[in-house]
Amino acid sequence: MLVKDIMVKDLFTVDKDDFVSYAIELMTKKRVSRLLVVDKGKLVGVITEKDIVDRLGSSKMKSLPASGVHVSGVMSDNPLTVAPQTDIVDAAKMMIDKHISSLPVIENGELVGVITKSTMTRLCLHIDNIFVGQVMTKSPITTTPFDRIVNVRRIMLERNISSLPVVEGGQLVGMVTEGQIALYLAQFRDNVPGKHQEERIRHVDVNEIMQKAPPKLHPDKKVSYAADLMRKERVKSLPVINYEERLNGILTKTDLTRLVANKFTV
Numbered sequence: 001m002l003v004k005d006i007m008v009k010d011l012f013t014v015d016k017d018d019f020v021s022y023a024i025e026l027m028t029k030k031r032v033s034r035l036l037v038v039d040k041g042k043l044v045g046v047i048t049e050k051d052i053v054d055r056l057g058s059s060k061m062k063s064l065p066a067s068g069v070h071v072s073g074v075m076s077d078n079p080l081t082v083a084p085q086t087d088i089v090d091a092a093k094m095m096i097d098k099h100i101s102s103l104p105v106i107e108n109g110e111l112v113g114v115i116t117k118s119t120m121t122r123l124c125l126h127i128d129n130i131f132v133g134q135v136m137t138k139s140p141i142t143t144t145p146f147d148r149i150v151n152v153r154r155i156m157l158e159r160n161i162s163s164l165p166v167v168e169g170g171q172l173v174g175m176v177t178e179g180q181i182a183l184y185l186a187q188f189r190d191n192v193p194g195k196h197q198e199e200r201i202r203h204v205d206v207n208e209i210m211q212k213a214p215p216k217l218h219p220d221k222k223v224s225y226a227a228d229l230m231r232k233e234r235v236k237s238l239p240v241i242n243y244e245e246r247l248n249g250i251l252t253k254t255d256l257t258r259l260v261a262n263k264f265t266v
Contacts, residue, residue, distance in 0.1 A: 217251060
């Protein structure tokens with residue numbers, strides 16, 4: 001199968017001179033975690049939830065509001081791209097090896113599509129001979145409702161992960177994601193006076209932004225079921241629990257992309 005067979009052609013883009021607040025608004029409205037950045041119709045970068053978490057959480061921003069920061073100051077420029085004729089397995093391997101979540105598709109110098117880890121997840125909708133427990137990430141990093149989001153942000157950036165299960169008393173109580181943190185940081189930057197930001201952000205707990213009662217899986221569910229649940233819930237990860245409601249692992253779109261890269265073998 002080739003990239004052209006499954007690439008997304010309905011593209012969500014922003015201009016490099018748009019403000020980050022607009023980019024976040026568009027991401028939230030379209031329920032996507034990245035946008036392609038263009039300048040005069042040409043691809044110049046990608047802006048992701050991770051980029052926003054990284055930049056807006058940095059002291060280098062010096063309390064600038066998200067409504068005053070241009071996309072060009074936050075985006076990742078010179079993104080890796082693929083051609084429509086690229087084999088999908090090779091594209092999946094590139095995503096895993098380079099730790100990226102999307103690949104714009106370029107043909108004759110023009111942007112014609114994009115493939116993402118969501119695209120890879122859709123390829124797993126008919127995989128009925130592999131189970132969640134075989135491909136999930138075991139012993140995932142977790143947080144608690146009372147951890148500070150500044151700590152969670154640091155862990156996500158250092159470990160290159162986008163979701164953390166929230167555990168209390170050995171029980172799963174929620175999920176916290178890059179998207180939630182990105183949205184919170186943007187609103188925080190816009191609504192809190194600059195002189196108070198540094199002190200107040202240190203005291204924001206995970207409990208304030210986490211998703212409570214997230215959808216979850218058991219390890220004996222088929223990968224096809226998991227991929228469909230991710231699609232329906234529009235989430236990047238699902239906590240995996242045992243029948244005592246204790247966390248066993250986490251299944252992410254990265255795990256499913258790795259399955260594609262391995263030609264659907266474990």
